[in-house]
Amino acid sequence: xxxxxxxxxxxxxxxxxxxxxxxxxxxxxxxxxxxxxxxxxxxxxxxxxxxxxxxxxxxxxxxxxxxxxxxxxxxxxxxxxxxxxxxxxxxxxxxxxxxxxxxxxxxxxxxxxxxxxxxxxxxxxxxxxxxxxxxxxxxxxxxxxxxxxxxxxxxxxxxxxxxxxxxxxxxxxxxxxxxxxxxxxxxxxxxxxxxxxxxxxxxxxxxxxxxxxxxxxxxxxxxxxxxxxxxxxxxxxxxxxxxxxxxxxxxxxxxxxxxxxxxxxxxxxxxxxxxxxxxxxxxxxxxxxxxxxxxxxxxxxxxxxxxxxxxxxxxxxxxxxxxxxxxxxxxxxxxxxxxxxxxxxxxxxxxxxxxxxxxxxxxxxxxxxxxxxxxxxxxxxxxxxxxxxxxxxxxxxxxxxxxxxxxxxxxxxxxxxxxxxxxxxxxxxxxxxxxxxxxxxxxxxxxxxxxxxxxxxxxxxxxxxxxxxxxxxxxxxxxxxxxxxxxxxxxxxxxxxxxxxxxxxxxxxxxxxxxxxxxxxxxxxxxxxxxxxxxxxxxxxxxxxxxxxxxxxxxxxxxxxxxxxxxxxxxxxxxxxxxxxxxxxxxx
RNA sequence: GCCACCUUAGCUCAGUCGGUAGAGCAAUUCUUUUGUAAAGAAUAGGUCCAGGGUUCGAGUCCCUGAGGUGGCUCCA
Numbered sequence: 062x063x064x065x066x067x068x069x070x071x072x073x074x075x076x077x078x079x080x081x082x083x084x085x086x087x088x089x090x091x092x093x094x095x096x097x098x099x100x101x102x103x104x105x106x107x108x109x110x111x112x113x114x115x116x117x118x119x120x121x122x123x124x125x126x127x128x129x130x131x132x133x134x135x136x137x138x139x140x141x142x143x144x145x146x147x148x149x150x151x152x153x154x155x156x157x158x159x160x161x162x163x164x165x166x167x168x169x170x171x172x173x174x175x176x177x178x179x180x181x182x183x184x185x186x187x188x189x190x191x192x193x194x195x196x197x198x199x200x201x202x203x204x205x206x207x208x209x210x211x212x213x214x215x216x217x218x219x220x221x222x223x224x225x226x227x228x229x230x231x232x233x234x235x236x237x238x239x240x241x242x243x244x245x246x247x248x249x250x251x252x253x254x255x256x257x258x259x260x261x262x263x264x265x266x267x268x269x270x271x272x273x274x275x276x277x278x279x280x281x282x283x284x285x286x287x288x289x290x291x292x293x294x295x296x297x298x299x300x301x302x303x304x305x306x307x308x309x310x311x312x313x314x315x316x317x318x319x320x321x322x323x324x325x326x327x328x329x330x331x332x333x334x335x336x337x338x339x340x341x342x343x344x345x346x347x348x349x350x351x352x353x354x355x356x357x358x359x360x361x362x363x364x365x366x367x368x369x370x371x372x373x374x375x376x377x378x379x380x381x382x383x384x385x386x387x388x389x390x391x392x393x394x395x396x397x398x399x400x401x402x403x404x405x406x407x408x409x410x411x412x413x414x415x416x417x418x419x420x421x422x423x424x425x426x427x428x429x430x431x432x433x434x435x436x437x438x439x440x441x442x443x444x445x446x447x448x449x450x451x452x453x454x455x456x457x458x459x460x461x462x463x464x465x466x467x468x469x470x471x472x473x474x475x476x477x478x479x480x481x482x483x484x485x486x487x488x489x490x491x492x493x494x495x496x497x498x499x500x501x502x503x504x505x506x507x508x509x510x511x512x513x514x515x516x517x518x519x520x521x522x523x524x525x526x527x528x529x530x531x532x533x534x535x536x537x538x539x540x541x542x543x544x545x546x547x548x549x550x551x552x553x554x555x556x557x558x559x560x561x562x563x564x565x566x567x568x569x570x571x572x573x574x575x576x577x578x579x580x581x582x583x584x585x586x587x588x589x590x591x592x593x594x595x596x597x598x599x600x601x602x603x604x605x606x607x608x609x610x611x612x613x614x615x616x617x618x619x620x621x622x623x624x625x626x627x628x629x630x631x632x633x634x635x636x637x638x639x640x641x642x643x644x645x646x647x648x649x
Numbered sequence: 650g651c652c653a654c655c656u657u658a659g660c661u662c663a664g665u666c667g668g669u670a671g672a673g674c675a676a677u678u679c680u681u682u683u684g685u686a687a688a689g690a691a692u693a694g695g696u697c698c699a700g701g702g703u704u705c706g707a708g709u710c711c712c713u714g715a716g717g718u719g720g721c722u723c724c725a
Binding site: 120204206219220255261266314469590 | 685718724
């Protein structure tokens, strides 16, 4: 979309928001709610208001509101801008505490006070821009209702928010809604159920139950992760699920994250003496500190596929994307100050390599800086943030700054990926930490025989196996590349006379480490093909009398392409190549 | 946690004004042995999320709770 078109759409959507507000005033009367604010967004607009008394709006009211909106659009009322004085504005919006607050802010900034009138029927304090008349908003639809805090702050009152979208043609609105429906078909929760990958149960809210096929995908990612980390000089460890509480006090987790931690106790005590790990670093540092270290050993890159538990608030749990128990593909790098930059760079490039292999496009990288709740001195934070910035600048790595969102022990790079609806999720994270080595009194001996403090880098790449798989399911709509597919080939004997040969084909593939199943149900071949296609199995090996006689397999891809009969060895060669090379989707 | 909504068979869903629950797919059994996207028939399948209330009577109305969905806040 070109700039002027996108600006115009923005103005149109902002106008749509005014029309919505006017429609609500017409229907319910001005005394029912205070309008607070409402901007255009990337895909529509929203309108925040505070209901007065027991006034309430739900999605069931949308048809009525939309009908009123249509009246305003049909009337094609002119929208005009006017600058007014502070006194005039205060009079105009005297009944509305939100607008009065805006006015104070505008006054402080010394800006002009701009209002927009829709004919002489509706007025709002607004910078604009807007379209010239309500008739330009050709297609509009109210989408959903939500709560939102005033100024986005939890301490403020919660307002009611109505989301909607608008376009300059009905076709574009229809397209948008159609695309939304299509995107929802890729939803990992839906596919997780229909492909039988995982489930959730009331008995473990926020905990994933991995079914055999889902766990195979998980394992495929783990195998790859181990292989590439070994190549990159990592070692792998495993630390306990729970540790005694003092260690969490030492690291500061007990103070900073107590509300997210699960506690545990034995039956002989009344109070918890253990905390279940919300992250892996405390255990990792105990390993580091169990031996003396020389500078010659550094950097030590210690990986751990650690299962962590975090008691996320109920409203935050979301499918595989935000769970309460998940596996971090964690690693802690202990290094000297001289090594920090290279290690950061190497971690960034490893992250990019892994996303590339998995075929997942990176949405953006964020640099998150010191949060309010943090440990460590100003000087240490300054130094850490400077180093991080330097690495990004030198590598010419595009990034956004996310102020105040760092870990409590250090600044971090976050790698964000998108889900099917365009919502972004943090996956990889690389965190620089000068504070924890201090807390745990970690040391190495330098070449002069002096004790020195190592610097620690915490990093994940998948972030959480759960979230990463969720994103992969949506990216591929369940049709994984062959190397990640939970079942790589389905053998389909046409009649039970081919079962013996089918078994020998299965064994030959198993011998080559290909995950394969036989469908020997008493069903038609067509039905078996349909089922295997629905399961998104990349290859179907159809075996009838002809294949048995010629010792071949008839290969069909899940995208419907018929590769015809070929010697089994040819098929094995092809699929093995795709698995070992981790080819991205050759078959849709 | 907050706002709104949802929860009916294994799955997807229907169920009118409050009158004791229905379909398709899946499952099971039988028949069918099939050449590139759904063979046919029969059978079975339910604490209508849980608990309380209103009512002669609740899947349906009200309250509380659990789980989930869309947002907000949060996200080591």
